Every structure is written in C-alpha cells, then in structure tokens.
Amino acid sequence: MRIEKTDLADVLVLIPQPSRDDRGLFTRTFDAEIFDDYLGREGTSASFIQDSQSRTVKGVVRGMHGRSGRGEAKLVRCANGAVHDVLVDIRKESPTFGSTQTFLLDDRDFCHLYVPPGFLHGFQALTATADVCYRIDRPHDPSEDLGVAYNDPDLGITWPTTVTFVSQRDATAPSWRALLKHLP
Template identity: 80%
Template sequence: MRIEEAELADVIVLIPQPFRDERGLFTRTFDAETFDDHLGRPGTAAAFVQDSQSRSVRGVVRGMHGRSGRSEAKLVRCANGAVHDVLIDIRPDSPTFGRSQAFRLDDEEFRHLYVPPGFLHGFQALTATADVCYRIDRPHDPAEDIGVAYDDADLGIDWPLPVTAVSARDAKAGSWRELLTRLH
C-alpha cells in the first residue's frame, strides 16, 4: 500500500496495490501498521470503532456533512462503482481552511481517503450504483451533525453529473456563511 499526501492539510490518500490474474484480483484495503507509521502516531488505526456503508444510484449526491464537537476522523472508500468525493476543510486554524479538494474513488484503483477531524464530506455516485464504506473513530452522534448545502454558491462545488436526488436533510442544509458564523 502506498500513501500520498492530499492538497488539503492532514488528508492522506491510501493507494492499495492490487494483485491481478486470470481469477480476478486481491488487494489489501487497509494496513494498520503502514497507516500508523505514515502518521507517526502508533495506535491511531486501532481508534476506528464503527464501519458503515451506503449505496447510491447514479447522480445522487450525499453531503456536505460534518460533525461538531470533537468531530471525527474517517477512512472513506468506494467498494463498488465510482464516486466523485469532495472534502472541505472547516478547521479555522488550518492553512487550508475553506478550501476543497475532489477525488475519484472507485472499485478499479481502490484509492481511499483518511479524513481527519474537521472536514465536510460529500460525494456523487458516478455509476449505476456506488457503495461507499466509512470507518470512523468514534460512535456517530446525530446531535453533532452539521452540514452545508451541496449546491451552496459560496462553495461552488462542480458536481460532474446532473444531481438526480438528495435526502430531505441535505435539501434543507444550511449555507457556508451560516457555518462560518457558527465556527467563529
């Protein structure tokens, strides 16, 4: 497994090295020792306590979601299909505060992201169906959910496909300006 730094501070891209042959392929999607060595924080991988999975159909956008309070760190990967994955740094003291970065996550290259606490996250399904897996470092608490509208003009996220559906919650999400007020 290779690890690369993303443009956003503290985000890393984990790149498995699949072995392919006539049967198909085999790949290790996570290696705790490699992960911890890269971060320089032994035991960080062991902090992940909950795995979740979503399935979306082409054009669906889920996001932009985050957590207040201590927030959460997560590993995100697309186990089936492909997604356009977007992160926005909402850490006021970060050198990349307010910046976004998009990634293609798919079931061909198996890239996945380590997203530290303090980011908004969302994605759009690019294929007929897309399964996204999340591994988070603390139990989900709905009382800490925060979000910004996926189509907020101030964020200017360029979704690659027409948006076919969003949840009722995402349709009612607040604005970037409202979140900035809350963060300061």
C-alpha cells in the first residue's frame, strides 16, 4: 500500500497494490502498520471503531455531509462500481479552508481516502450500483450532523452526470453561507 498527499491539507489517498492473475485479484485494502508509520503516530489506525457500507444507484448524490463537535475521521473506499467523491475543508484554521477536491474511487484501483475530522463529504454513483465502505473513528451522533446543499452555487461542485435523486435531507440542506455562520 502506498500513501499520497492530496491538495487538501491532511487528506490522504491510500493506494493498494493488487496482485492480479487468471483467477482475478487479491489486495490488502488497509495496513495499519503502514498507515501509522506514515502518520508518525502509533495506534492511530486503532481509533477506527465502526465500519459501514452504502449501496447507491447510478446518478444518485449522497452529500454533502459532515460532523460538528470533534468531527469524525474516516477511511472511504468504493468496493463495487465507481463514484465521483467530493471533499470540502470546513476547518477554519486550515490553509485549505473552503477548498474542494474530487476523487474517482472505484473497484478497479481500490484507492481510498483518509479524511480527517473537519470535512464535508459526498459522492455520486457513476455505475449501475456502487458500494461505498466507511471506516469511522467514533459512533454516529445524529445531533452532530452537518450538511450543505449538494448544488450550492458558492461551492460550485460539478457532478459528472445528471443527478437522478437525492434524499429529502440532502434536497433541503442549508447553504454554504449558512454553515459558515455556525462554524466555531
């Protein structure tokens, strides 16, 4: 597994090294020792306590979601299909505050993202179905949910295909400007 920095401060791309042959492939999707060595913090990987998975159909957008309070660190990968993944830095003290970056996550390269606390996250399914897996460092607390409209003009996120569906929560999410008023 290789680890690379992104344009967003503290966000990492973890790149597995699949072994492929006539049977298919085998890959290690996460290696705690490599991850902890890279961060220089032993035991960081042990803080992940919950794994979740979503299945999404083509064109659907899920996002833009985040957490208030201590936030939430997560590893995100696409185990089946492909997604257009989007992150927005909402850490006011960050050199990349307000910046957006997009990533292709798929079941071909198996790259996944390390997303530290303080980011909005969303994605759009690019294939008939896409399974996205999350490894999260703290229990979900609905009272800490944050959201910004997936089509907010101030964020200017370009979704690669026609948006076919969003949840009621995402359709009525507040604006980027409204979120800024509530950030510490």
